[in-house]
Amino acid sequence: MDINQSxxxxxxxxxxxxxxxxxxxxxxxxxxxxxxxxxxDGNGLTFAEKTTRLAEKLYDVIQAQTEIPAGDMLTLExxxxxxxxxxxxxVNFAPRYSHMVDYQADAMVNQLVLNxxxxxxxxxTPEEGIIVxxxxxxxxxxxxxxxxxxxxxxxxxxxxxxxxxxxxVKGNLQGVKQAVKHIANKFDIPEFEALATTQATxxxxxxxxxxIDTDEIAEAVFKDNVxxxxxxxxxxxxxxxxxxxxxxxxxxYQKKYSVQKFKLASGIEISIPMAxxxxxxxxxxxxxxxxxxxxxxxxxxxxxxxxxx
Numbered sequence: 437m438d439i440n441q442s443x444x445x446x447x448x449x450x451x452x453x454x455x456x457x458x459x460x461x462x463x464x465x466x467x468x469x470x471x472x473x474x475x476x477d478g479n480g481l482t483f484a485e486k487t488t489r490l491a492e493k494l495y496d497v498i499q500a501q502t503e504i505p506a507g508d509m510l511t512l513e514x515x516x517x518x519x520x521x522x523x524x525x526x527v528n529f530a531p532r533y534s535h536m537v538d539y540q541a542d543a544m545v546n547q548l549v550l551n552x553x554x555x556x557x558x559x560x561t562p563e564e565g566i567i568v569x570x571x572x573x574x575x576x577x578x579x580x581x582x583x584x585x586x587x588x589x590x591x592x593x594x595x596x597x598x599x600x601x602x603x604x605v606k607g608n609l610q611g612v613k614q615a616v617k618h619i620a621n622k623f624d625i626p627e628f629e630a631l632a633t634t635q636a637t638x639x640x641x642x643x644x645x646x647x648i649d650t651d652e653i654a655e656a657v658f659k660d661n662v663x664x665x666x667x668x669x670x671x672x673x674x675x676x677x678x679x680x681x682x683x684x685x686x687x688x689y690q691k692k693y694s695v696q697k698f699k700l701a702s703g704i705e706i707s708i709p710m711a712x713x714x715x716x717x718x719x720x721x722x723x724x725x726x727x728x729x730x731x732x733x734x735x736x737x738x739x740x741x742x743x744x745x
Contacts, residue, residue: 450558458561461601465573470598487511503582525565529553530743564592623664639693648681
């Protein structure tokens with residue numbers, strides 16, 4: 437493609453930007469990996485030959501799988517700072533109507549034409565793709581599970597690229613959440629309290645250090661309950677979750693966890709900014725002997741209605 441074609445450069449930049457803001461997995465290419473062998477400058481292949489080889493294999497993997505949507509494979513190389521990168525995205529087609537003007541017997545006729553092969557907009561995060569740092573071999577990968585030969589699988593990494601990336605931050609957090617819920621229920625700790633404390637701890641850790649420390653979560657949620665903390669760590673170990681989870685796209689998770697959201701048994705839903713939730717002069721939960729709770733919202737300067745017409 438002609439990179440100087442109007443809008444092409446901006447389209448690529450936006451896709452890369454959205455990819456890097458997404459929920460990607462990470463990993464490190466090894467010398468004997470399939471993708472490493474294809475990208476190796478010593479194999480004598482041109483960029484077109486390398487990408488043709490990748491495209492043909494991807495086609496062979498997905499052609500008989502009806503659940504995997506049709507699309508184009510977009511490949512490019514780019515530089516950022518002192519590093520060079522290889523990027524490959526599967527961009528899925530979407531049916532869209534377009535307006536076409538035609539003439540019949542010198543009369544202008546307007547028609548709507550269904551185009552089955554419209555590419556996603558630049559503001560859309562690719563559902564599948566990989567970016568490889570060609571200087572270090574480190575990569576980021578986004579994929580989606582589809583049913584292949586009757587089984588849901590990460591075909592993009594497992595069958596196409598033949599690699600095993602690390603679990604994404606989202607996947608690790610889902611495991612942490614399940615572990616906290618399980619141990620909290622086992623030790624009669626209110627679930628909402630345990631999860632809210634977990635979220636607050638994650639928000640603070642990500643904001644300050646761009647990482648999640650599962651030991652800090654244990655201390656905050658289970659405090660002096662040594663048995664509960666041991667059970668929690670065992671649960672994480674069974675899920676293969678490390679004590680420290682690196683968060684490369686920390687801004688995504690700062691925004692995601694910046695508000696505590698609660699749904700009461702009465703159906704009332706409440707959203708509380710993290711700063712207010714952590715300030716007992718503004719928000720306080722009061723436990724009663726009968727097991728009920730009171731949520732106190734204090735020092736209110738004013739109230740605005742969020743009614744939307």
